[in-house]
Amino acid sequence: MDSNRYVYTSGNGRLENRIRLFLGGSILALFSLVLVYAFMTVDYNKPIAQETKSDEWIIKTNPKGQKSTLMLSDGSNVVLNAESELRFKREFGQSHREIYLTGEAFFEVASDSLLPFRVHSGDLITTALGTSFNINSYKENWVQVQLATGKVRVSNISEKNQAVDLVPGEEVVIGNDSQLIKSKFDLNKAFYWKEGVLGFEKVPFEEVVQSLERWYAVDIQVKKPPSSSVKISGEFKKTPI
Template sequence: MAKFEKIEDFLEDGSFRESVLAGRRDPKWESWLKDNPKKAVCYHRAVAILKEIREDSEIWDPKRKKAVLDRLKSSRRKAGRAKKNTHRVTLHVAAVIGALVLVAFAWLIGWNGVEKKPEVATRSTNEEWVIKTSPAGQKSRIILSDGSTVTLNSDSEIRYRPGFSVAHREVYLKGEAFFEVAPDSLLAFKVYSGTLVTHALGTAFNIRNYENMDHKVQLTSGKVSVLHGSARENAIYLDPGQELILGRKGRLEKKDFDASKALLWKEGILHFDKAPFDEVVATLERWYGVQITLKNRPGRPIIVSAEFQKDYLSNVLNSLGYSFGFSYTLHQKKVTIQFNGNSL
């Protein structure tokens, strides 16, 4: 097998193009990737280019073909202008775009002859997005085309526009996710979560962006900057072990956090540290895919500190009910919690 030192080496290889465009797993390439981890970035970039060509060629009408070619030509013109204005290394980018145009033309005239297969990702009707979700009661691990990995918590979603890892590395998050970002000196990795924008190059961090909860950015390795709103001059930098909290009232707070506790959700462990009862209820609904109704709720705040290791919902409710004075009924996916009259 060839050395495959550059992105175009992959694009020019027939077996590589065929396996990616067909949307099938190829044990030969999976084995090669394990033996050559340092070349993963080039590999995933080439995969992203071919996938975008395949997605753009889904509708075979002249208008669609013209739009694809116009966009590719525009990319070449932009690369040419960048080359005139700067003396930075743009030959590599131009070579990649040239290879992309070459492969795109070949694809449009039927060079590969691969039938379009349905994608796992979801696309919206108004604007094209690639969407990955983890429904309530589940967690998902996603490998992005740049080699970065994302672990999605329950009831969470990431979305990004076509061209990820080629033209941009911008991800939009709803819910909670742990990101392990592949290094890239040209394209910064950006996560948009509500009014926060987290910038990174190669690092690992956790972001929580659930409704009706404090939003958090928690850094475990590397370095990130976080913007609140559009004020670039107010960027907040985090070092490993630091978190930025955006409270529900809009207050920003930077402090240290315990990563060994904050990331227990990745291992399927529920951990509550002085959490309001509403937050506990919302978390249980996401983790177990249920709907919880509260009855006869006490007027005083209920604060929960507890940990449950991969336990059944019934055991969690039994423990909490004993501590905070409530009983419950569980029918299919609906839970009713009834507080005792003398609780708290």
């Protein structure tokens, strides 16, 4: 599929419309039944992964439009997406491996059988010994955990007896009802954002707009947005605007 083309489909899968993404100078424009426009110059030379240190906490923060790769003191690697934050205490890797995530990140965890690696995101705690997985917690009251390699256990802190184990290609989502829902996903199409590619598979139009705003650090105004039944599928490679 053309990386700059999206396909609109309705809830029943019928083709509704096609839109192209035009990039030029500082203008991002999507033309379809609706007009979406944004105008902004993005400074790609800004420092990434802003770091804040206190006596107790280390905080890594990415603003909109930027992502970064972090090496933790235990040897684990983290790819932190745009508009995301990691928090951990200074003694991380010594007496514990506890991390708090807001937004989205991909983790490649260094093996340590004595210190389980735990990521707190919303109401979920994801525990791993040595594995790689992705956590998305952008949306309010919604967290998604996808496992790439190894094995993890995902626990719901609001329901103490609720936990699921994942194997590669499995994901778990928690929503407003606080229930864990496990399903399978396509490993070949996952985690593209790490390589600078946005992938959508029947995603609501509003969520696509939010992703583009986060990706480019722009504000997008929509006139006459499509109905909530309209879904978008496709891929988009990040290009400076």
